[in-house]
């Protein structure tokens with residue numbers, strides 16, 4: 383997945399444009415920048431590539447989720463339904479606004495289980511936030527129907543699946559708002575960065591202003607701009623945007639490489655009876671950033687994960703025991719270990735985590751291994767890797 387594997391002349395050229403005229407800030411300094419507006423160009427190209435009316439570049443994927451929610455007016459005491467298998471950023475971004483993350487089970491798509499979502503809806507629920515984990519997607523048709531029925535917002539986090547599509551549309555362009563990350567390990571990277579995607583004029587304007595201290599960005603005198611509401615600084619720099627722009631232009635190339643590598647590994651693993659693969663919803667086309675499969679039980683999965691390590695098969699994750707991606711290791715969230723006092727509303731809103739179990743998710747995560755698909759492998763390396771993976775599994779199950 384990481385786009386940094388293939389950094390080259392294109393990234394350098396865009397970056398040098400910025401360094402040569404010296405304007406590292408995305409707003410203002412019109413006279414000095416010799417026509418270089420990397421953040422703006424990046425946003426326009428994101429809109430085209432990801433098929434939305436508006437893209438707003440910000441400082442991180444985590445910030446993108448916070449801003450997306452804030453833009454839609456979500457805040458204190460509001461409940462957001464999210465999966466218990468994701469990156470910690472999902473609940474961090476929600477809690478930043480004093481809102482309450484409501485964690486629910488996933489299914490064999492490794493993303494939100496629509497039934498579990500429906501069970502979790504209360505009068506305080508404002509949005510459903512599927513996280514398209516490991517290069518594939520949630521069942522967006524089912525989730526959209528639930529949102530319509532209960533009048534909720536659909537906010538997609540496609541940080542790990544940029545380049546994937548659902549019914550022919552890019553992930554992130556389907557919900558009311560989409561969020562993606564451009565951090566250093568994502569399929570296209572700008573070092574650090576995030577993007578808010580939306581067709582909604584109002585959410586876009588709010589994201590634009592909120593991510594820059596409330597600046598309304600009217601006119602060409604930054605100091606004279608007005609502030610229709612309070613904001614914050616979640617800006618990204620021209621340096622980051624320049625790299626992101628070059629990487630975005632290579633997204634199709636990256637997805638094609640991943641698909642080729644993924645298929646070689648999938649073909650080899652398909653020959654093993656006990657291996658099954660994650661479900662990709664009908665109409666879905668993955669970004670092929672990971673290959674995710676299930677083994678028969680927890681014990682077997684642990685042994686296979688260890689065999690992979692011993693045999694040098696890196697970048698394979700057994701998320702059951704992972705500190706960053708699965709509820710089992712989020713005791714800091716359950717215990718509300720914050721540096722500062724939380725509101726009583728949030729404390730009360732998160733009490734459910736003390737005794738909620740996630741058996742439906744354990745059933746899948748305990749048996750799942752997800753392996754990163756790299757861009758820099760040669761075909762021989764992928765074939766060799768696939769062979770070793772199959773041998774590791776064979777040695778454990780026989």
Ligand SMILES: *Cc1c(COP(=O)(O)O)cnc(C)c1O
Nearest residue numbers: 442443444469471541542563565
């Ligand atoms: C990487 C990631 C984020 C956060 O992105 P940052 O840019 O690192 O803040 C959010 N959600 C998911 C699913 C991610 O993988």
